[in-house]
């Protein structure tokens with residue numbers, strides 16, 4: 222039985238003492254993974270493929286910049302299930318130097334967002350783009366509620382998501398509950414997932430009908446994955462789906478792909494570098510979409526739409542796309558939400574979709590709101 226109070230209070234102390242850590246719940250599991258380390262246990266990379274041969278907990282950005290490198294926490298202080306522990310000796314850990322709050326976070330007005338979506342749809346209809354993910358930040362005033370207990374509450378509300386809380390040098394504090402697997406391995410086979418298309422969650426699983434926009438949008442992601450498989454000589458795989466996946470207050474279309482581990486066992490870092498960012502978070506064609514995002518989004522994505530998780534930690538690989546997440550500064554929670562825009566997008570609907578996606582996080586940080 223998890224002692225919520227003890228766990229929350231240890232996580233709060235780690236944050237307060239500025240000790241590097243990552244903790245997480247895998248989807249549909251009640252075990253709490255925790256890795257804690259010294260400042261010297263954290264390494265930074267400026268290329269995604271540098272993960273080849275490394276092991277630890279990885280926190281990777283959408284796009285590598287000087288301020289957002291790939292971060293790997295390598296430490297022997299690793300618990301597969303910390304929920305059963307009742308203490309942790311923090312005295313032996315050397316803290317990392319505090320990250321400065323340098324970002325400027327502005328609430329993007331609905332009008333500005335609708336205008337950007339309108340512009341994106343026109344660009345897609347007239348040019349070479351098929352799909353682009355456009356996102357926005359939702360800054361919310363931070364209260365003095367315990368982040369440890371907010372995290373446990375988030376897990377209780379979205380048990381089928383990968384729920385995490387990290388405090389790391391350079392990146393700072395991030396928390397989220399994502400439904401999207403990037404890559405997962407049980408040693409024998411790898412699983413990767415194509416996830417896209419969104420609608421409000423229904424009370425009855427049989428009620429889901431999917432629109433052409435959603436089906437097409439998700440098919441773009443699946444199609445792209447097949448190209449990446451081809452690059453790595455993966456010509457046979459098992460598929461499951463498309464099927465509906467419910468998460469938080471929304472539901473998505475999901476296809477899972479499975480292939481033998483030996484295909485990429487020695488070059489996993491290269492495989493991830495090719496896969497990321499998928500058209501679920503960037504767009505198609507990838508280079509044009511990335512350029513459009515860079516020119517048109519008003520904010521830096523930092524670690525939103527990057528990926529995170531155990532990377533060959535105790536032999537396990539389980540990376541998730543960093544969605545439904547927030548960055549936590551001393552004064553604010555900055556939520557990040559986005560959606561896939563195609564030629565069939567209706568700006569008002571896209572705005573509603575981002576609000577739906579933010580609901581779970583908003584309900585845990587501001588229960589009265």
Ligand SMILES: C=C(O[C@@H]1C=C(C(=O)O)C=C[C@H]1O)C(=O)O
Pocket residue numbers: 354356401416417418419473501502544545557558559560561562578
């Ligand atoms: C970009 C996000 O989600 C992605 C976009 C989706 C969509 O456009 O329907 C669905 C799931 C994710 O692949 C987000 O949640 O911020």
